[in-house]
Every structure is written in C-alpha cells, then in structure tokens.
Amino acid sequence: MSRVALKIVGAQGQGVNSIGEICAKGLKRAGYCVFGYREYMSLIKGGHSCYQLDISDCRIGSSETKVNILVALNHHGLNKNAGEVKDSGIIIHQTPQWEFPSDADADLRKRNVTVLYLPAEDILKKIKGKAILGNMLTVSAVWSLLGRDADDLKKLVREQFERKGEELVQMNFRCIDEGVTFIHDVVGAGHALPIQPIALPPANSQLKSNMLITGSQAMGLGLIRGGCRFYAGYPMTPASPLLTFIADAQNDTGMVVKQAEDEITAAQMMSGAMYMGTRAATGTSGGGFDLMTETVSLNGIVENPSVFILAQRPGPGTGLPTWTAQGDLLLAIGSAHGEFARCVISVSDAQDCFDLMPEAFNIAEEFQTPVIVMTDKHIAEGLFTQERFDQEKTKIRRGNLITDPKQLKKLKSHDRYDPATTDGISPRWLPGADAATYCAQGDEHDAEGAVNETAKNAAAQMEKRMRKMEALKKMLPEPTLWSVESARLPPACRQGRAGQGKWKVANDDSELDLLVVSWGSNKGAIRDALATFGFQLSVGYLHYTYLWPIKTDRLQSLMKKAKRTVLVECNAQGQLGMVIKMASGIDIKDRILKFDGRPFFCDELSSLLSAAPAIRHP
Amino acid sequence: MIMLIPLEYNGPKMQDYRCSAQCTWCDGCGDYGIWTAVKRALVELRIAPNQVCLCFDVGCHGNGSDKLTGYRFHGLHGRVIPFAAGAKLGNMKLPVIAFGGDGASFSEGIGHLVHGIRSNYPITFILHNNANYGLTLGQASALTRQEQKMNSSPNGIPEHTLNSMDMVFALEPTFVARGFSGDIPQLTKIFKAAIEHQKHGFAFVDVLQACPTYNFFATHEYLLGKCYDANADGHNPRCEPSKARALAINTSEKIATGILYQCEDAPNFYERLKPRNGKKTTLVEEVKECDVEEFMKKLV
Numbered sequence: 051m052s053r054v055a056l057k058i059v060g061a062q063g064q065g066v067n068s069i070g071e072i073c074a075k076g077l078k079r080a081g082y083c084v085f086g087y088r089e090y091m092s093l094i095k096g097g098h099s100c101y102q103l104d105i106s107d108c109r110i111g112s113s114e115t116k117v118n119i120l121v122a123l124n125h126h127g128l129n130k131n132a133g134e135v136k137d138s139g140i141i142i143h144q145t146p147q148w149e150f151p152s153d154a155d156a157d158l159r160k161r162n163v164t165v166l167y168l169p170a171e172d173i174l175k176k177i178k179g180k181a182i183l184g185n186m187l188t189v190s191a192v193w194s195l196l197g198r199d200a201d202d203l204k205k206l207v208r209e210q211f212e213r214k215g216e217e218l219v220q221m222n223f224r225c226i227d228e229g230v231t232f233i234h235d236v237v238g239a240g241h242a243l244p245i246q247p248i249a250l251p252p253a254n255s256q257l258k259s260n261m262l263i264t265g266s267q268a269m270g271l272g273l274i275r276g277g278c279r280f281y282a283g284y285p286m287t288p289a290s291p292l293l294t295f296i297a298d299a300q301n302d303t304g305m306v307v308k309q310a311e312d313e314i315t316a317a318q319m320m321s322g323a324m325y326m327g328t329r330a331a332t333g334t335s336g337g338g339f340d341l342m343t344e345t346v347s348l349n350g351i352v353e354n355p356s357v358f359i360l361a362q363r364p365g366p367g368t369g370l371p372t373w374t375a376q377g378d379l380l381l382a383i384g385s386a387h388g389e390f391a392r393c394v395i396s397v398s399d400a401q402d403c404f405d406l407m408p409e410a411f412n413i414a415e416e417f418q419t420p421v422i423v424m425t426d427k428h429i430a431e432g433l434f435t436q437e438r439f440d441q442e443k444t445k446i447r448r449g450n451l452i453t454d455p456k457q458l459k460k461l462k463s464h465d466r467y468d469p470a471t472t473d474g475i476s477p478r479w480l481p482g483a484d485a486a487t488y489c490a491q492g493d494e495h496d497a498e499g500a501v502n503e504t505a506k507n508a509a510a511q512m513e514k515r516m517r518k519m520e521a522l523k524k525m526l527p528e529p530t531l532w533s534v535e536s537a538r539l540p541p542a543c544r545q546g547r548a549g550q551g552k553w554k555v556a557n558d559d560s561e562l563d564l565l566v567v568s569w570g571s572n573k574g575a576i577r578d579a580l581a582t583f584g585f586q587l588s589v590g591y592l593h594y595t596y597l598w599p600i601k602t603d604r605l606q607s608l609m610k611k612a613k614r615t616v617l618v619e620c621n622a623q624g625q626l627g628m629v630i631k632m633a634s635g636i637d638i639k640d641r642i643l644k645f646d647g648r649p650f651f652c653d654e655l656s657s658l659l660s661a662a663p664a665i666r667h668p
Numbered sequence: 669m670i671m672l673i674p675l676e677y678n679g680p681k682m683q684d685y686r687c688s689a690q691c692t693w694c695d696g697c698g699d700y701g702i703w704t705a706v707k708r709a710l711v712e713l714r715i716a717p718n719q720v721c722l723c724f725d726v727g728c729h730g731n732g733s734d735k736l737t738g739y740r741f742h743g744l745h746g747r748v749i750p751f752a753a754g755a756k757l758g759n760m761k762l763p764v765i766a767f768g769g770d771g772a773s774f775s776e777g778i779g780h781l782v783h784g785i786r787s788n789y790p791i792t793f794i795l796h797n798n799a800n801y802g803l804t805l806g807q808a809s810a811l812t813r814q815e816q817k818m819n820s821s822p823n824g825i826p827e828h829t830l831n832s833m834d835m836v837f838a839l840e841p842t843f844v845a846r847g848f849s850g851d852i853p854q855l856t857k858i859f860k861a862a863i864e865h866q867k868h869g870f871a872f873v874d875v876l877q878a879c880p881t882y883n884f885f886a887t888h889e890y891l892l893g894k895c896y897d898a899n900a901d902g903h904n905p906r907c908e909p910s911k912a913r914a915l916a917i918n919t920s921e922k923i924a925t926g927i928l929y930q931c932e933d934a935p936n937f938y939e940r941l942k943p944r945n946g947k948k949t950t951l952v953e954e955v956k957e958c959d960v961e962e963f964m965k966k967l968v
Contacts, residue, residue, distance in 0.1 A: 315780060
C-alpha cells in the first residue's frame with residue numbers, strides 16, 4: 051500500500067488544527083483515506099503541537115514516524131521536527147532568514163530534503179490579509195505540493211466560509227491563488243533543490259462519500275443511535291470531546307446533558323436515570339473513573355444497568371493528560387469493592403465506537419450490571435476516514451424488562467431479586483409501573499430488596515449475581531481474528547501487489563507464521579504494520595473487543611498452531627497478557643510494550659515485529 | 669388536627685405503605701416520627717406506593733428503606749441527591765423524594781447539596797438532622813455542637829459548627845422548611861408542601877430529630893421546648909429571602925419551624941433545559957433507535 055504523510059507543527063493556537071482539518075477534508079473528498087493524529091500539550095496556548103495526516107488510497111488506521119511534508123509554523127518546529135522528514139521530503143516554513151545548524155543542514159542535504167521558505171507575512175501584506183489567513187496560504191501551498199487542483203480547495207472553502215460573507219470567501223481565494231503561484235514559481239524556476247510534487251497514489255473514488263470522524267464523534271453517534279437520552283460528565287481529557295459533542299448535539303437530539311460538579315455526581319446521575327428506566331451514560335478518564343468506582347460497585351449489588359466510558363491517558367496521577375495509554379485495563383476489570391459481574395469492552399476505531407455503544411447498553415440491560423467501555427486518547431481524538439455507519443445493524447435489546455401491564459400485575463416484590471433464577475437474571479420493572487414495588491437495595495438484601503444479613507441469604511444472593519457473569523461470558527463472542535486476504539493468494543498472483551492486501555475477519559484458524567494479540571487502539575497500527583508482511587508470511591491479528599469476562603479458547607487453539615505469538619500493548623505490564631494468564635494460565639512471553647504516551651506507529655511496529663523475538667520488560 | 673381522609677375513599681391508605689420488615693431504630697428515635705409523617709403526607713396527597721420514588725442515603729434513616737413500600741433505592745453514603753436528581757430527570761412524571769442525614773449531607777456529600785439547591789432540581793430533600801453520625805456509633809458531624817464530647821472526639825471537635833441554614837440560604841433556594849420529629853402533624857403538612865414544590869424545584873426540609881442514644885444536647889424535650897410553629901405565628905414563607913434567612917439562622921432563643929421560605933416563580937432545572945422545551949414525553953419513554961443520518965451527512 052502506498053501512503054504519504056503530512057505533518058503540521060507549531061505553537062498551540064497558531065492554526066495547526068485548522069490547517070490539518072482543511073487538508074484532511076479536502077483529501078478525503080478527493081478520494082483518499084486520511085488518518086489524523088494530534089499531539090499537543092496540556093495548556094491552552096504556546097506549547098508545541100502537531101497534527102499529522104497519513105494519506106492513502108487504501109484503508110489505513112495509523113501514523114508513520116516519518117513524514118513526506120513538514121509544515122513548520124514556527125522555528126521550534128523546524129528544530130524539533132526536521133529530523134522526521136523522509137528522504138526527498140519537503141519542509142515548508144515561515145521563519146525569515148532561517149538557517150539550520152550546520153549538522154542538521156548537512157543531514158537534510160544528504161537526504162535530499164527540500165526546505166522551502168514561504169514568505170507568508172510578505173504575501174499577506176501584499177494582499178492586505180489578516181494574519182489568520184496565513185493558514186489558508188499554507189494549506190494552498192501544501193495542496194499544490196500534493197499536486198491537487200486548487201478549484202477543489204476553493205469549493206471546500208466556499209462551503210466552509212460562505213455563511214460568513216462573500217468578502218471572506220474571496221480573501222481566502224486570493225490566498226489560495228498566492229499559494230499556488232508560490233509553489234508553481236518554486237517548482238518551475240529550477241530551485242536550488244529541484245522539487246517534485248509529492249506523488250499521491252491514484253484516488254479511490256469509493257472513499258469520497260466516507261465521513262471524516264473522530265472517535266469521540268463516532269462514540270457520540272453510537273450513544274445517540276442506541277437510545278441514550280441522558281449524558282452526565284465532568285471535563286477531563288480525553289473524555290471531554292465526547293461531552294462536548296453530545297452537548298453540542300442536544301438541541302437536535304433533545305437529550306439531557308449535564309456537566310456535573312464532579313465525577314461522582316456524574317456517575318450517580320447516570321445511575322439514577324438508568325434506575326428510572328431511560329438509557330444514560332457517563333464518561334471520564336482514569337482519575338475521574340477512580341472517583342466513580344464506588345458507584346460501579348453500588349450498581350453491581352442493586353443490579354442496576356449502567357454504562358461507564360473510560361477514556362485512557364497515561365497515569366499514575368495527573369500523568370500525561372493529553373497523551374495516550376492502555377494502562378487502565380486492570381483498573382476497569384478490578385475496580386470497585388466487592389465481587390460482582392461486570393462487562394469490560396474496548397473500542398478500537400470509529401466503527402467500533404459507533405457499533406459498541408448500543409451494544410454496551412444492551413449488555414447493561416440484559417445482565418442488569420455495570421458495563422465499562424474503554425477508549426483512549428488515540429481513538430478519542432484520532433481522525434478516521436469512515437464509511438457511513440449501517441444504522442440497521444443497531445437493535446435495542448432491553449433484556450428481562452417487563453412493561454406489559456398484564457405481566458406487571460402478576461409480579462411480586464420478591465421477583466426482583468429472587469435468587470432462584472438459573473442465570474441470575476431477574477425480571478426488572480421500572481419505578482412508576484403499576485406493579486408490586488421493591489427496594490433497589492445497596493445493602494445485602496433478600497429477594498424483594500429488604501436488608502438481610504443472614505449467612506444463607508448472603509451466599510444465595512452472591513451466587514445469584516455471580517451466575518450472571520457465567521451467562522455473560524457464554525454470550526460474549528470470542529476475540530476476532532483478522533487476516534490479510536491476499537496472503538492466501540498463490541505466489542504468482544502476488545507479483546507487484548505488495549502490501550495491497552485487504553483485511554478481513556477470518557474464520558479459518560489454521561497455522562500462522564505470526565499471531566499478534568492485542569486490543570483497543572493498537573488495531574490500526576498492527577493491521578497497517580502486518581500488511582507490509584502480508585506476502586512473506588501468513589499473519590493473523592487476534593483482536594480482543596470483550597475483555598471481561600475474558601474468553602481464551604480461540605487464543606489457545608491459534609497459539610498452539612502459530613509459529614510465533616506476540617502480545618502488543620500500550621502499557622508497561624502487558625495487562626491484557628496478565629488477564630489472559632490469570633484466566634487461562636497461558637503466558638505470552640513475546641511482548642512488545644510501549645508506555646511513553648505515544649501510540650504505536652505502523653513503521654515502528656513493523657520493525658519491532660520483524661526483530662528477533664524478545665521479551666521486553668518495563 | 670383535622671382528619672383529611674373522607675369516609676368514602678378509594679385512594680392509597682396508610683396500610684398500603686406497610687411492609688413486613690420490622691423497624692430497627694432505637695426507642696425514642698426521631699426516625700419513627702419522620703417515617704410516619706412521610707407515609708401520611710404521601711397518602712394525603714393520594715400518591716400510591718407505585719407512583720413514587722424514594723431514595724435513601726446511608727445512615728440510621730437509610731435503614732428505613734425497607735420499612736415501607738414504594739419504588740425505593742438505598743445507595744451510597746453522601747450521594748443520594750445526584751442519584752435522585754438523575755432519576756427525576758429520567759421521569760419527570762414521578763415524584764422523587766431523597767432522604768439524607770446531616771453527616772452525609774454536610775460532610776461527605778456537601779458538594780451535592782450545594783449543587784442540588786443551586787441547580788434547583790425538581791426533587792424533595794428531607795434532611796434527617798440528629799446532629800451526629802448515629803449508625804457508626806455517635807461521631808461528631810459538621811452540625812454537632814463544638815463543645816460536645818463525641819465518639820472519636822473526646823475533647824469535642826476542633827472545628828466550629830456549621831451554620832447549615834445560613835449555608836442553605838446562601839445558595840438561593842426556592843423552598844426551605846424546618847420541622848421537628850416530635851410533631852408529626854406539622855411534619856406531614858411540611859412534607860406535603862415540599863412534595864408539591866417539586867414542580868417548582870428543589871425543596872429542602874431540615875428535620876430536627878431526636879437521637880436518644882448519642883445526642884444529649886438537642887434532646888426530644890429540648891426541641892419540644894424550643895421549637896415553635898412560625899407559620900402559625902404569622903410568618904409568610906413567600907417573603908424576602910433575607911427575612912426568612914434571619915428567621916432560620918437565629919436559633920438562640922427559639923427555633924422557628926414550618927415553611928420558612930418558598931418561591932414559585934423560578935423555573936426548575938428541567939424547565940431550564942432548552943432541548944426539553946415543549947417535550948411531552950419523559951426520557952424513559954424516549955428510549956428507541958434514533959436516526960443519526962443528519963449527523964453523518966455533516967461529517968462527509
């Protein structure tokens with residue numbers, strides 16, 4: 051697969067994101083898959099920030115460590131990021147009289163990197179444009195370097211700015227023209243370092259109608275689709291973008307959205323709304339989730355359906371607030387006092403974010419217990435090129451919820467928590483229903499929710515609730531095996547098609563040269579990395595969506611046959627590996643772990659996977 | 669007291685709220701009076717057990733969660749207000765009453781009380797105020813008198829006692845009442861008004877409650893001597909907040925009880941939510957697959 055990477059760097063507040071977003075939208079509309087990755091610091095203005103777009107005609111879901119074009123909006127970016135430009139790549143900057151230190155300069159020359167000074171200030175002065183228009187000038191220069199048509203960009207600009215007046219549109223158009231002229235002149239005038247436009251692969255028209263969507267937006271749409279009518283949260287990166295999206299959508303959805311006074315409140319309000327019988331969710335990051343855990347436990351004993359979204363960032367403590375990690379798996383599985391059934395799910399990309407939110411509600415209601423949906427900064431703020439979601443796939447299942455008036459009349463108070471149920475799942479009916487009433491009791495209780503401290507009752511109720519875990523485990527699917535379709539082609543057919551394999555869900559558990567086991571946001575980088583092996587090796591990626599209760603049968607059978615099994619995780623302990631070992635005794639010793647706040651990059655992962663098997667310890 | 673229940677009556681009766689679990693409170697506990705008055709208020713308002721949601725905090729009063737019928741919830745210490753608010757927002761058609769003690773409401777969960785009043789959630793909050801942590805065997809709460817020796821405070825507490833009513837009035841409440849666990853008829857009247865106030869917002873009811881086991885400073889007899897019915901004395905709760913506040917915080921000579929302040933003009937939290945303007949259904953009734961096509965279009 052052929053891919054190109056573009057990175058915009060500068061101070062926060064300089065326009066890094068707006069340049070990235072316009073380029074992403076334009077390229078996606080032209081028929082490219084764009085994957086957007088943001089890096090920034092935990093402050094509002096001034097810190098160094100980056101927006102990287104990886105562009106391909108095939109579906110990609112990760113970034114590369116090296117880029118073809120670097121746009122530096124300040125000299126810090128030139129110093130910091132110039133080394134990330136690929137051989138024969140291009141740097142565009144706006145710092146007058148900039149000179150690289152001699153060693154960096156020698157390196158860039160050796161690697162045939164072109165450094166272009168875009169005199170943005172002069173150009174803006176000439177056309178009497180405000181400083182903010184420098185962004186459009188930059189976009190236009192990049193656009194031309196990628197060999198794109200300026201008219202497409204103008205179309206997009208009109209759409210974006212039309213409601214703000216024709217004058218602004220025309221000003222942006224002038225900037226676009228200036229940017230085009232600038233690149234045209236440079237390329238045409240036999241520049242000291244002759245440059246070629248960066249060649250994008252031929253566009254893939256199927257991608258044109260795709261959406262560009264962040265994981266948080268996709269999760270928000272999944273919540274809305276799944277019938278969520280109430281959302282409560284407290285701002286905390288990287289869960290805040292979801293709160294913002296849901297809040298901004300409230301006038302269309304009619305949802306109640308509450309920015310609570312703390313995470314405990316958010317969790318309690320969600321629980322109250324769920325108890326009453328609507329669908330409600332709350333979301334936070336690790337520190338906020340720590341505060342919510344008592345409420346998780348409460349929902350366990352009162353058998354209240356509840357949905358908690360845990361958006362991970364690196365801890366402990368405040369940690370790295372704006373970076374990514376997968377360090378909270380054990381937290382999700384082990385949090386909250388006492389023993390009770392719970393379901394832990396992880397999303398991996400925009401598709402999952404949408405599909406799994408209605409499912410989280412379904413499981414919560416079917417098993418009347420907390421569901422924790424894990425995401426991380428890399429997904430929450432990652433930008434995905436995504437097919438329109440198939441809404442028909444969403445079906446609301448509410449489990450053993452009794453609403454029929456005749457059935458309600460037959461209910462007795464003790465039906466609510468009768469320990470005699472075989473799968474531990476009791477009928478549930480809602481406050482206000484014309485039926486016998488019960489107490490949703492946080493103390494250990496008898497069948498109707500009256501406090502009961504006898505040994506016999508305590509054991510019976512614990513067994514009842516734990517039976518739900520068995521039922522849940524039975525219902526949950528095994529992890530998904532992904533394989534590269536073309537890897538199975540006969541060698542003659544593979545000629546000249548290196549790396550163009552398509553990923554598909556595999557039902558064939560035959561022998562593999564390389565089996566990668568992982569979860570969450572690593573999926574994108576793993577699949578992109580494995581695609582580069584697709585023709586030399588038979589490779590498989592076993593992706594865990596359902597993390598608790600965990601299933602390990604398929605893993606065991608694949609591992610037995612695989613020549614090599616590697617665990618890949620963004621944490622220091624290999625937490626999925628620990629959970630697998632705890633549940634099955636299987637120890638995946640070959641591990642690639644990363645815990646520096648950055649996600650896996652596909653080229654990085656590809657070389658780590660090519661290296662000799664090694665156990666990498668924290 | 670006038671009997672309010674007519675002879676020909678098909679509505680809910682006191683015995684509908686009866687349940688088999690036996691009360692476990694100490695003899696002389698103020699919870700008996702509050703428990704009785706709550707049931708009476710519900711019956712007099714013709715609210716059947718299946719038409720009410722009763723949310724209990726943790727403490728002696730919370731042990732009453734299984735001593736009456738109704739759709740009940742017994743949750744975590746200090747957290748009853750946000751739970752009850754979430755429940756009410758889920759189904760605006762159902763009256764929701766939250767009960768909490770002074771320990772839970774003025775220490776562990778004081779933030780929830782502050783924001784509950786500030787938000788003007790359409791719920792009733794009944795404070796079981798016995799000025800100590802009874803269930804954990806008599807520790808000082810923020811409302812215990814400073815010089816009082818308590819379990820784990822053998823020298824009395826170093827902190828000064830919180831002036832709870834002053835704090836409540838600082839939050840611009842829309843309903844404040846005070847009752848005494850020994851006066852069930854008056855409590856019934858207050859509770860009825862507090863439940864009816866839900867349509868206007870957050871109703872705060874401070875019930876001074878005897879704790880015969882641990883509270884030796886504000887005993888039943890002491891409260892009986894000090895409390896007087898301010899409404900019978902001519903106090904109109906629809907007055908300036910400053911007037912009600914002064915009446916509420918000045919307890920040195922006498923303690924004013926009754927409905928101290930009431931404002932029916934402010935919109936409640938739900939009414940302030942723009943997305944809910946004109947909606948006839950409740951959130952509970954709205955759970956269904958929602959079309960997100962329009963959102964997807966904007967993202968292409």
